[in-house]
Amino acid sequence: MANLTWDEILRTLERMLGASVTTLELFGFTLLFALPLGLLVSFGRMSKVKPLRWAIQLYLLIMRGTPLMIQLIFFWFVLPAKSILPDSFSDQTCRLIVAIVAFSLNYAAYFAEIYRSGIEGVPSGQREAASVLGFSRGQTFFHVVLPQVVKRILPPMGNEFMTLVKDTSLAQVIAVAEMTWLAGKIQASMVSIFPVVVAAMFYLMMNAVVSKCFSVAEKRLSYYH
Amino acid sequence: MNVLSANHIVKSFGKTTVLKNISFEVKRGEVLSVIGPSGSGKSTLLRCCTLLERVDSGNIVYGDLPMVQTGEHGKGIYSPGPVLQQIRRHFGLVFQNFNLFPHMSVLRNITEAPIRVAGQSREEAESRARALLSDMGLSDKERAYPCELSGGQQQRVAIARAMALQPDILFFDEPTSALDPELTGEILKVIRKLAEARMTMVVVTHEMAFARDVSDRVIFMDSGVIVEQGDPKQVIEHPKSERTRTFLSRFNGI
Numbered sequence: 404m405a406n407l408t409w410d411e412i413l414r415t416l417e418r419m420l421g422a423s424v425t426t427l428e429l430f431g432f433t434l435l436f437a438l439p440l441g442l443l444v445s446f447g448r449m450s451k452v453k454p455l456r457w458a459i460q461l462y463l464l465i466m467r468g469t470p471l472m473i474q475l476i477f478f479w480f481v482l483p484a485k486s487i488l489p490d491s492f493s494d495q496t497c498r499l500i501v502a503i504v505a506f507s508l509n510y511a512a513y514f515a516e517i518y519r520s521g522i523e524g525v526p527s528g529q530r531e532a533a534s535v536l537g538f539s540r541g542q543t544f545f546h547v548v549l550p551q552v553v554k555r556i557l558p559p560m561g562n563e564f565m566t567l568v569k570d571t572s573l574a575q576v577i578a579v580a581e582m583t584w585l586a587g588k589i590q591a592s593m594v595s596i597f598p599v600v601v602a603a604m605f606y607l608m609m610n611a612v613v614s615k616c617f618s619v620a621e622k623r624l625s626y627y628h
Numbered sequence: 629m630n631v632l633s634a635n636h637i638v639k640s641f642g643k644t645t646v647l648k649n650i651s652f653e654v655k656r657g658e659v660l661s662v663i664g665p666s667g668s669g670k671s672t673l674l675r676c677c678t679l680l681e682r683v684d685s686g687n688i689v690y691g692d693l694p695m696v697q698t699g700e701h702g703k704g705i706y707s708p709g710p711v712l713q714q715i716r717r718h719f720g721l722v723f724q725n726f727n728l729f730p731h732m733s734v735l736r737n738i739t740e741a742p743i744r745v746a747g748q749s750r751e752e753a754e755s756r757a758r759a760l761l762s763d764m765g766l767s768d769k770e771r772a773y774p775c776e777l778s779g780g781q782q783q784r785v786a787i788a789r790a791m792a793l794q795p796d797i798l799f800f801d802e803p804t805s806a807l808d809p810e811l812t813g814e815i816l817k818v819i820r821k822l823a824e825a826r827m828t829m830v831v832v833t834h835e836m837a838f839a840r841d842v843s844d845r846v847i848f849m850d851s852g853v854i855v856e857q858g859d860p861k862q863v864i865e866h867p868k869s870e871r872t873r874t875f876l877s878r879f880n881g882i
Contacts, residue, residue, distance in 0.1 A: 528727035532727035535679075537713060
């Protein structure tokens with residue numbers, strides 16, 4: 404690193420900053436889609452309709468049983484992204500969108516099982532009390548069950564969020580220009596480990612923020628147990 | 629006038645028949661105690677009356693609203709959802725383990741259903757909730773959370789929560805079984821006060837002295853049938869059936 408000029412360091416940081424936006428987009432959009440999708444999947448997993456439950460179990464097995472990296476390659480080759488998406492979208496945008504689709508489907512599977520553990524962990528007496536008071540199923544879920552689920556699933560969700568931060572680096576297999584992909588490219592051309600260290604620091608800081616958010620949330624919900 | 633009449637209730641879990649042709653009614657202003665050994669079907673009976681379990685066959689009617697009626701093929705046919713929802717407004721239930729909503733303050737535990745289900749305004753619901761809390765001696769606890777209260781206090785909040793919807797009939801499912809003797813007295817006092825105010829109540833209990841002194845009528849259940857029922861002093865002090873006598877002999881000093 405000692406033989407890098409200030410100019411090279413600054414230019415590297417500038418380029419990496421651009422790639423960090425892609426990493427953040429991949430992270431943010433995956434959560435945006437996977438969090439609600441996971442809830443729907445968990446409902447399907449707990450459904451009384453057997454065929455639906457089996458279909459969801461198969462989906463969970465495939466998503467959790469095969470490498471995310473292979474899923475990314477699969478979706479990039481199988482989804483005719485370029486013919487579906489508008490022509491105005493750049494090659495990079497198409498790649499990012501496919502990555503978001505693959506990540507969302509993959510993470511929804513993990514989120515679904517976490518939701519399920521949280522929902523099944525709420526004592527049945529809570530639903531019974533709500534039922535006797537005349538709450539509808541929707542009211543019972545959103546006002547009685549869900550708030551308690553949120554508190555219960557914060558620790559495992561924190562794990563998943565932090566894993567997701569690091570997993571975004573897998574998108575490089577379909578050449579999404581995120582942090583790790585760019586760090587690898589610059590490292591090869593500069594013959595320096597510096598960009599890789601920058602990327603590592605970025606993930607570390609991002610996860611420090613995620614971890615802090617979760618401990619704040621846990622504290623906020625500690626007024627009851 | 630009957631607030632509730634139940635006829636020929638049959639309920640099985642798998643191959644075990646838990647309620648075998650149970651009939652009883654509750655008159656307005658009456659306190660009915662249901663006693664009997666564990667597993668006799670007392671709690672299941674309450675759960676059937678409060679729609680937490682569905683009967684296999686039989687009739688249950690609240691006032692003039694039928695909840696379930698035996699159809700042609702001998703199976704219980706439940707009234708449509710809106711009728712059941714209307715019936716839910718007629719009863720309240722107090723659980724053995726309180727089942728307060730842990731994430732809501734005491735006040736919100738009580739106002740949540742009046743606001744969301746009965747459509748009361750927040751002001752209306754809160755002023756009624758405060759009156760109930762003051763009856764329960766818990767005026768200073770409205771901002772507390774259930775986990776900050778003793779078992780007896782939690783159960784009093786649960787009673788206030790059930791009363792907030794102004795039910796015609798209040799069911800208690802072993803309301804003191806999770807409490808120590810001191811707190812038990814606290815809850816029995818509250819129920820006694822409600823009885824004095826002519827609240828219609830059905831109390832499943834193991835407190836024989838309470839059943840004898842507070843209720844107007846006692847039902848003794850065993851293995852899914854009503855073995856004996858009638859005047860509390862007669863049933864508890866001079867039971868006619870051998871089974872009742874054996875059961876009661878285990879309670880000393882009443």
